[in-house]
Amino acid sequence: MVGALLPALHAIQDELGYIPDAAIAQLADALNLSRAEVHGTISFYHDFRTTPPGRHVLRVCRAEACQAMGGDALAAHVQATLGCGFHETGRGEVTLEEVFCLGNCACAPAVMIDGRLHGRVTAARFDELADKELA
Amino acid sequence: MTRVFVPSDAAARSVGADAVAAVLAADPRAQVIRNGSRGLMWLEPMIEVEVAGRRIAYGPVSAADVPGLIAAGMLDEPALPQRPAAHPLRLGPADEIPYLQSQERLTFARCGIIDPLDVTDYERHDGFRGLAAALALSPAEIVERVTRSGLRGRGGAAFPTGVKWKTVLETPAPQKYVVCNADEGDSGTFSDRMLMEGDPFVLVEGMVIAGLAVGATRGFIYLRSEYPDAERMLARAIERATAAGYLGDDIRGSKRAFHLELRRGAGSYVCGEETALLESLEGKRGEVRFRPPVPAVAGLLGAPTVVNNVNTLASVPIILDRGPAYYADLGVGRSRGTVAFQLAGNVKRGGLVEKALGLTVRQLVYDYGGGTASGRPLRAVQIGGPLGAYLPEHELDTPLDYEALAAKNALLGHGGVVVFDDTVDMARMARFAMEFCAIESCGKCTPCRIGSRRGVELVDQLVKDKRAPARSVALLHELCDTMTNASLCALGGMTAYPVESALRHFPEDFGLPR
Numbered sequence: 142m143v144g145a146l147l148p149a150l151h152a153i154q155d156e157l158g159y160i161p162d163a164a165i166a167q168l169a170d171a172l173n174l175s176r177a178e179v180h181g182t183i184s185f186y187h188d189f190r191t192t193p194p195g196r197h198v199l200r201v202c203r204a205e206a207c208q209a210m211g212g213d214a215l216a217a218h219v220q221a222t223l224g225c226g227f228h229e230t231g232r233g234e235v236t237l238e239e240v241f242c243l244g245n246c247a248c249a250p251a252v253m254i255d256g257r258l259h260g261r262v263t264a265a266r267f268d269e270l271a272d273k274e275l276a
Numbered sequence: 277m278t279r280v281f282v283p284s285d286a287a288a289r290s291v292g293a294d295a296v297a298a299v300l301a302a303d304p305r306a307q308v309i310r311n312g313s314r315g316l317m318w319l320e321p322m323i324e325v326e327v328a329g330r331r332i333a334y335g336p337v338s339a340a341d342v343p344g345l346i347a348a349g350m351l352d353e354p355a356l357p358q359r360p361a362a363h364p365l366r367l368g369p370a371d372e373i374p375y376l377q378s379q380e381r382l383t384f385a386r387c388g389i390i391d392p393l394d395v396t397d398y399e400r401h402d403g404f405r406g407l408a409a410a411l412a413l414s415p416a417e418i419v420e421r422v423t424r425s426g427l428r429g430r431g432g433a434a435f436p437t438g439v440k441w442k443t444v445l446e447t448p449a450p451q452k453y454v455v456c457n458a459d460e461g462d463s464g465t466f467s468d469r470m471l472m473e474g475d476p477f478v479l480v481e482g483m484v485i486a487g488l489a490v491g492a493t494r495g496f497i498y499l500r501s502e503y504p505d506a507e508r509m510l511a512r513a514i515e516r517a518t519a520a521g522y523l524g525d526d527i528r529g530s531k532r533a534f535h536l537e538l539r540r541g542a543g544s545y546v547c548g549e550e551t552a553l554l555e556s557l558e559g560k561r562g563e564v565r566f567r568p569p570v571p572a573v574a575g576l577l578g579a580p581t582v583v584n585n586v587n588t589l590a591s592v593p594i595i596l597d598r599g600p601a602y603y604a605d606l607g608v609g610r611s612r613g614t615v616a617f618q619l620a621g622n623v624k625r626g627g628l629v630e631k632a633l634g635l636t637v638r639q640l641v642y643d644y645g646g647g648t649a650s651g652r653p654l655r656a657v658q659i660g661g662p663l664g665a666y667l668p669e670h671e672l673d674t675p676l677d678y679e680a681l682a683a684k685n686a687l688l689g690h691g692g693v694v695v696f697d698d699t700v701d702m703a704r705m706a707r708f709a710m711e712f713c714a715i716e717s718c719g720k721c722t723p724c725r726i727g728s729r730r731g732v733e734l735v736d737q738l739v740k741d742k743r744a745p746a747r748s749v750a751l752l753h754e755l756c757d758t759m760t761n762a763s764l765c766a767l768g769g770m771t772a773y774p775v776e777s778a779l780r781h782f783p784e785d786f787g788l789p790r
């Protein structure tokens with residue numbers, strides 16, 4: 142298989158939510174790579190996590206089109222609601238991440254909750270979503 | 277049964293299309309079909325009811341609106357076409373909505389019309405005709421037709437597609453590859469996503485044709501992880517195209533092979549740069565490669581590789597089907613054909629506008645977009661994603677073509693146009709451009725890795741010290757110059773576009789005199 146490491150890392154994270162340390166040696170062995178190469182790949186990509194996330198993963202778009210529609214205010218509201226910053230896990234065991242573009246730029250601002258995209262997210266709509274999806 | 281179309285496009289789903297579909301499906305008279313989006317995003321979820329062969333649109337529809345629409349006669353209209361449903365959300369025949377009617381939909385001809393995963397529906401709408409034409413041609417003839425169409429890379433770099441293909445064709449190798457760059461990371465762009473979700477077979481068809489043209493038997497789609505909906509659609513489209521004999525060892529009995537694999541990126545913006553993408557596809561850190569050699573000579577695993585964006589590859593079938601002149605007749609100067617512009621940000625009517633190159637920014641932003649969503653005065657428009665220049669209101673008459681924008685120190689990029697109203701702080705946007713570059717830099721070259729961090733500090737310094745020391749401004753220009761001329765790839769090399777254009781057009785935001 143061409144470039145098996147990325148698909149393998151995705152498969153592990155899809156299953157476990159993160160890449161445990163123990164996986165590195167096994168992957169290195171199986172793919173004839175050094176541990177440094179596996180670690181280097183994991184640490185390069187924003188997607189890969191080496192610690193378990195909370196019960197939910199919330200990604201807030203921070204890119205220009207969302208900024209033009211009040212994305213910064215939404216980001217502040219979300220952080221206040223969860224009581225945590227980006228790359229942290231806050232209230233209700235929600236892991237908060239920033240993302241640069243979800244491809245929903247004509248329905249901005251956008252967020253993604255556990256892989257599901259939401260558009261036209263005002264503070265009020267976020268609160269509704271949080272009640273339903275992050276409870 | 278009345279056919280009712282409810283988009284399964286991620287943007288439509290993000291504003292409630294699934295709930296609308298669920299309520300409609302409960303009515304025994306409705307047969308719900310999930311189509312792609314037509315790209316009228318401010319009207320999403322936009323549903324369409326088939327009435328005597330026409331499609332009557334309603335939007336934006338929420339699940340709560342559906343009972344009212346049914347009570348108004350939405351589902352009775354097919355039996356009684358002389359009695360149109362009386363409802364404020366009724367938009368009339370979808371293809372007569374001016375926003376759509378005035379477009380030149382070539383690449384997006386089927387998007388929003390067909391069931392994206394139905395091979396027969398695709399064939400009925402002229403699908404796979406470009407492939408049929410290509411199967412009757414020699415590789416050199418296919419390349420020649422693509423060259424004559426004037427098609428240029430729609431991902432951003434605008435390199436002539438035919439020239440790239442010719443290089444791969446003429447580089448002998450036991451194995452060659454076709455790689456589709458579906459790492460659409462620019463803010464303000466969503467045309468690749470819309471196409472992959474709304475008409476995935478056209479991408480498959482374009483890639484098979486590219487394979488035939490250059491002698492490649494294997495292809496990869498490198499899709500960004502932020503697009504899970506597109507991933508599901510493409511995976512199923514590849515399965516169905518394989519089952520129908522359009523992919524595999526013997527394409528439609530031609531004895532020619534093409535195998536296609538879907539790969540997921542991992543949240544790195546720089547992997548949209550073609551050599552970083554190839555590294556990532558090989559399972560490594562997405563670090564940009566030195567060039568030469570270009571990927572057309574030594575790409576994936578060192579083999580000659582076509583790397584093209586989704587929209588580029590998806591434009592190939594119609595060129596082969598209708599002939600290169602059909603495509604080349606549209607456009608201006610050296611900018612031939614159509615581009616799928618994407619109108620986003622603070623705009624009343626955001627969406628996808630496929631038009632011949634040469635439309636002005638003002639026409640796009642005002643005639644199509646209707647001005648700002650907030651109703652406040654427009655202040656700036658960013659064209660071409662996070663590495664694109666900001667244009668002020670008085671430069672909006674610039675035509676949207678590669679050469680005209682270059683003359684204004686701007687670029688078309690992937691065709692994204694993001695609108696900002698007068699509340700925008702342009703020093704903040706310049707800072708963001710540097711910050712974004714710092715976050716997404718692959719780290720291989722110093723001007724990008726270190727320059728972007730120093731750039732953030734310099735903008736901060738300028739804004740903090742309102743006396744704006746001339747030294748800081750000079751330093752920022754010098755830094756931009758170094759990044760532009762000494763970076764390995766477009767990330768560091770083009771971050772100066774938003775920064776310099778913000779400084780040039782909006783100096784007052786930096787505390788500088790106009």
